[in-house]
Amino acid sequence: MLLAASEAPRKVPAHRDLICEGDNPSSVFVVLEGWACRYKVLPDGSRQIMAFMMPGDFCDLHIGSLEEMDHSVGTVTTCQIASIPREKMETLIVATLGLTHAFWRAQLIDQGVLRAWIISMGRRDALERIAHLMLELFVRMRSVGLASDDTCRMPLTQAVVADALRLTPVHTSRVLRTLRERGVMTLGSGKLTILNIVELAKIAGFDDNYLHRRIMKPDGAFQGGGRIPASRPIDTYLQN
Amino acid sequence: MPVFKLHLRRRAVVEPDDLGMEFPDLHHAYLAVYKAIPDEAREMLVAGQDPMVCAYIICDDKGRRLLEVRFDEILSPAEWRIRRARPGPHAGVRSERARDDLALSNFRRMFAAVNVGCVLMTPELQVVEMNEFGAAHSHVDPEAIRGTSILDIFVDLKGTPKQHFTQFMSLARAGATSEVIDLPYYVLDEAGQTANGWWNARTWPIFDDDDHLLGLVEWAEPFTRPTTGGTTLVRIAPGSTR
Numbered sequence: 001m002l003l004a005a006s007e008a009p010r011k012v013p014a015h016r017d018l019i020c021e022g023d024n025p026s027s028v029f030v031v032l033e034g035w036a037c038r039y040k041v042l043p044d045g046s047r048q049i050m051a052f053m054m055p056g057d058f059c060d061l062h063i064g065s066l067e068e069m070d071h072s073v074g075t076v077t078t079c080q081i082a083s084i085p086r087e088k089m090e091t092l093i094v095a096t097l098g099l100t101h102a103f104w105r106a107q108l109i110d111q112g113v114l115r116a117w118i119i120s121m122g123r124r125d126a127l128e129r130i131a132h133l134m135l136e137l138f139v140r141m142r143s144v145g146l147a148s149d150d151t152c153r154m155p156l157t158q159a160v161v162a163d164a165l166r167l168t169p170v171h172t173s174r175v176l177r178t179l180r181e182r183g184v185m186t187l188g189s190g191k192l193t194i195l196n197i198v199e200l201a202k203i204a205g206f207d208d209n210y211l212h213r214r215i216m217k218p219d220g221a222f223q224g225g226g227r228i229p230a231s232r233p234i235d236t237y238l239q240n
Numbered sequence: 241m242p243v244f245k246l247h248l249r250r251r252a253v254v255e256p257d258d259l260g261m262e263f264p265d266l267h268h269a270y271l272a273v274y275k276a277i278p279d280e281a282r283e284m285l286v287a288g289q290d291p292m293v294c295a296y297i298i299c300d301d302k303g304r305r306l307l308e309v310r311f312d313e314i315l316s317p318a319e320w321r322i323r324r325a326r327p328g329p330h331a332g333v334r335s336e337r338a339r340d341d342l343a344l345s346n347f348r349r350m351f352a353a354v355n356v357g358c359v360l361m362t363p364e365l366q367v368v369e370m371n372e373f374g375a376a377h378s379h380v381d382p383e384a385i386r387g388t389s390i391l392d393i394f395v396d397l398k399g400t401p402k403q404h405f406t407q408f409m410s411l412a413r414a415g416a417t418s419e420v421i422d423l424p425y426y427v428l429d430e431a432g433q434t435a436n437g438w439w440n441a442r443t444w445p446i447f448d449d450d451d452h453l454l455g456l457v458e459w460a461e462p463f464t465r466p467t468t469g470g471t472t473l474v475r476i477a478p479g480s481t482r
Contacts, residue, residue, distance in 0.1 A: 125283050158261070170246060170276035170296075173261050188259070 006030065006082040017074040018059065018081060025069055027083040029059040034079030035155055039163070040071045049164040051113065052076070052137065052156075056144050061103050061110075077155045105212075112210040121166055124205070126175045129165045131204035134185055138194055139211060154192035179203075243301040244269040249308075251293045266306055266356060266461065267442055267477075269298050277314045291315065304355045313346075344369060347457065357441075357460040363453040365390045365409055377428050377462050390458070397425055404472045411476060412443035412456050419443075419477040422470050427462035438466045442477055 009032055012018065018029050021040065029036075031053045038051040038059070050071065053059055059073045063086075075081075084092075093100050116136070120129045137154065141147040156164075162172040180186050184200040186193045194200060241262040246269070248255040263269040273296045281291035295310040344360065347369055351358035357374025361367055367385045375382040378394060385393045390409060397405055401424050411418035419442050427437030441460035445453055 125286070126279075168272065168276035168279060169261065170272050171280050173246065173257070173259070174248060174255075174280075177255075177257065177259070 006084045009080045009082045012075050012079045012081050014075050014077050014079075017072055019069055020072045021069050023069045025060070025063040025066060025086065027085050028061060028063060028089050029073065030082040030084065031055055031057050031059065032080040032082055035076040036073060036079055036081075037076050037160070037164075038071055038073050047163045048166065049160065050117070051110070052164070054137075054140060054144065055146065058103075058106060061107050076160060109210075109212050112212060116210045117164075126165070126167055126171055127178060128204055129167070130161065130172065130175050131179060131184070131200050132206055133161065133165060134179075134187065134192060135194075135197070135200055135204055135206050136211070138192060139208060143211075150194045150197075152192050153190060154187060155190050244306070245299040245301065245303070246273060247297040247299065249295045249297055250289075254297065260301060265440065266298065266459070270307060270309065273298065273309050274314055277309070277311050281311055281315055300355070306354050306356060308350065308353075351459070357439075357458075357462070359390060359458045359460075361390055361456040361458065363413065363455060365413065365456070367393065368455070374460065377426075379426070379434070394425065401425060401472065404474050407474045408441065409443065411474070412445055412458070413453075415445050415447075415453060417442060417444050417477040419473075419475055421468055421473040422466045423472050424470075427464060429464050435464060438463045438470070440467060 007027075012034075014034075018036065019025060033055055036053040036057075036059060037049045038053070039047050039049045041047050053073075063069070093103065113136070116132070120132050124132060134154075137156075138147060138152055141152040146152060158172045158176065159169045161167075162169045165172070167175075176187055179200075182199070182203075184194075184196045184203065186195065200206070241264055243260040244263050244266070245257045245260040247257050261269070261272070263272060277291075277296070281294075284291040284294070292312045292315070295308050297305060298307040298309065299305050347358070347360045348371075351371045354371065355373055357377055358371045359367060359374055360369045366387055367390055370378070370380070370382045370385060372382070375385075380393050391406060394405070404420060404423055408418050408420040408423075419440075421440050423439045423441065425437065425439055426434050427439070429435040429437075439460050439462055441458055443456050443458040446455045446457065447453060
């Protein structure tokens with residue numbers, strides 16, 4: 001139904017805006033391939049990235065209700081993007097209760113991710129922030145089948161990670177080096193490798209509860225409300 | 241883009257940067273480090289560490305040391321502002337000498353051991369100090385050129401390159417951060433032999449609190465090949481606020 005409503009997917013090069021702050025939103029964008037981000041540029045020219053979208057993610061489900069964009073959406077890598085015109089989205093939402101519930105849930109999860117980012121910005125230091133973001137992105141990639149047990153493609157440059165976490169690229173580089181030297185993860189050549197997920201989660205203070213649908217908990221096997229038990233190997237912890 | 245290694249020194253212990261980061265040039269690497277230091281210092285303080293004993297050492301991808309950027313220099317207000325705010329007896333000439341001595345000692349500490357040519361000049365373009373690298377590449381005696389105009393020390397710079405260099409320095413005298421790219425002149429190649437080469441250089445004006453030009457710092461990188469096709473470009477550096 002969604003496929004039928006969307007216009008033909010188009011290829012968008014990296015670092016291109018799909019829609020800019022101030023624009024009148026006319027379509028909902030869906031990322032089919034590649035990575036995109038939601039961001040805002042401040043008066044001093046600095047950029048704050050507020051979310052990353054990966055394959056399967058809608059860029060802004062609710063946007064049909066607004067008259068004007070309050071942020072921009074742009075590609076981080078080359079993307080395949082599908083567009084669903086605003087009018088068709090409204091028709092779908094009205095006509096299909098199941099889809100409405102799914103969209104609503106997706107929105108709520110997006111807000112959960114945003115809350116987690118606010119906590120990171122407000123309460124975590126640079127090491128914890130980067131560890132948390134990397135783990136979150138890895139878990140999200142795994143849930144859509146784009147990660148192996150311990151590796152996934154990670155096309156984010158240090159500058160992009162810095163813009164997402166309100167750090168400088170130099171500081172980001174040093175923290176990534178620290179995480180590598182501690183033997184918990186490596187990020188380089190467009191690839192993220194988790195070497196010790198338990199330790200990485202400990203550094204990040206990571207609790208996956210805010211990702212909701214993106215992780216399905218093993219039945220009754222979790223202790224401590226979603227915290228990663230120390231002895232569980234990654235493949236028993238993360239299930240598609 | 242060239243890769244610069246940013247090693248962090250805490251007192252005598254150096255945390256090496258084995259991967260490095262890409263920047264268009266040393267100036268951009270310095271600016272990135274400059275912007276990073278306040279936030280990193282804040283985190284160090286929260287963690288109970290002392291940021292004032294730290295410094296970033298910027299090296300090129302061959303490991304040659306280019307610049308040391310100390311946290312205490314970035315985080316402290318300029319010492320001469322504090323001195324000027326507290327005039328002691330015999331203020332005036334002696335305060336100016338103290339300020340000039342401080343500028344010279346800071347220049348020597350920052351640029352003495354770097355692998356780029358650095359020159360400290362008066363607003364009238366007279367050379368106060370040139371570092372060893374610059375003197376070697378320019379074939380000048382660093383002691384003999386003190387007090388000489390920067391426009392007169394490169395004896396083999398003639399014709400159009402001389403005009404470009406004069407224009408480059410004139411922009412700086414007018415208070416802008418000026419830049420010259422692919423200025424043809426002699427360089428020393430990897431074997432230490434004099435060869436025809438190209439220079440990329442920037443000059444920064446130094447102002448006091450009353451916006452008077454105190455002096456100029458130039459740094460210049462030699463290349464054995466042109467970096468942008470060999471056509472000399474003189475301009476106000478991107479990002480200059482004047």
